Amino acid sequence: MVLSETSIAEMAETMKLLSDKTRLTILALLKEREMCVCDIVDILETTQPNISQHLKKLKTGGIVNETRRSQWIYYSLNMSDKPYLHEIFIHLPSMKDKIDAHKPNSCC
Amino acid sequence: MVLSETSIAEMAETMKLLSDKTRLTILALLKEREMCVCDIVDILETTQPNISQHLKKLKTGGIVNETRRSQWIYYSLNMSDKPYLHEIFIHLPSMKDKIDAHKPNSCC
DNA sequence: TGCTAATATAACTGAATGATTATATAATCG
DNA sequence: CGATTATATAATCATTCAGTTATATTAGCA
Numbered sequence: 001m002v003l004s005e006t007s008i009a010e011m012a013e014t015m016k017l018l019s020d021k022t023r024l025t026i027l028a029l030l031k032e033r034e035m036c037v038c039d040i041v042d043i044l045e046t047t048q049p050n051i052s053q054h055l056k057k058l059k060t061g062g063i064v065n066e067t068r069r070s071q072w073i074y075y076s077l078n079m080s081d082k083p084y085l086h087e088i089f090i091h092l093p094s095m096k097d098k099i100d101a102h103k104p105n106s107c108c
Numbered sequence: 109m110v111l112s113e114t115s116i117a118e119m120a121e122t123m124k125l126l127s128d129k130t131r132l133t134i135l136a137l138l139k140e141r142e143m144c145v146c147d148i149v150d151i152l153e154t155t156q157p158n159i160s161q162h163l164k165k166l167k168t169g170g171i172v173n174e175t176r177r178s179q180w181i182y183y184s185l186n187m188s189d190k191p192y193l194h195e196i197f198i199h200l201p202s203m204k205d206k207i208d209a210h211k212p213n214s215c216c
Numbered sequence: 217t218g219c220t221a222a223t224a225t226a227a228c229t230g231a232a233t234g235a236t237t238a239t240a241t242a243a244t245c246g
Numbered sequence: 247c248g249a250t251t252a253t254a255t256a257a258t259c260a261t262t263c264a265g266t267t268a269t270a271t272t273a274g275c276a
């Protein structure tokens with residue numbers, strides 16, 4: 001059996017997802033725990049469409065998962081198919097402070 | 109002593125360097141062995157200024173080293189300061205075939 | 217059923233980016 | 247020194263991309 005090798009083009013696409021500060025911060029947040037869109041908007045202090053569009057890219061790229069739970073949609077990290085990202089996620093700075101500063105359930 | 113934590117902005121900059129197919133291919137080549145500019149131009153079948161500019165970005169980003177040896181300038185991987193890139197480099201597909209196909213010393 | 221809250225999509229704009237062409241610099245060699 | 251080779255830099259152009267504003271969709275709730 002041959003392990004499927006990730007192509008250069010495919011890896012470049014994935015790296016592009018991690019090459020934006022906003023997206024990388026979202027991933028650092030999701031490393032701590034799953035979050036809904038409004039959580040992320042509050043913490044990053046930007047607009048909702050901005051976050052929504054970044055999340056869509058991350059989802060399309062297979063890096064995050066989406067689950068609707070009544071009116072909220074929760075996003076979480078999906079690292080399973082990209083082992084070469086493990087090390088990067090581990091090195092992402094902790095967002096604990098920012099998450100704690102954001103009082104829970106302020107939106108959801 | 110506090111281990112210096114890589115900032116999100118800094119990581120995003122580094123990821124941007126890996127988010128281009130041409131640059132990622134160059135890195136895959138350098139994983140096999142150091143190379144001069146003309147080697148890379150020959151193998152990737154593109155223009156010399158194109159490769160030269162990509163190499164400059166990689167050098168500025170601290171991912172490759174440069175050594176002049178008479179008229180040729182050799183580039184090599186510099187992974188030392190970015191441990192979170194190890195896993196990625198390991199997963200870069202092998203370029204052995206392409207390197208072997210390119211007859212050595214055809215330019216340098 | 218209508219209202220509100222959460223999220224997504226669309227259209228637009230300014231900035232960044234990769235490739236190309238043309239030119240400059242630097243080193244070797246006759 | 248002049249010619250040639252290797253590499254870098256500059257200028258230009260078309261494309262891509264992140265963020266904003268405006269609008270649409272979806273779900274809960276009164």
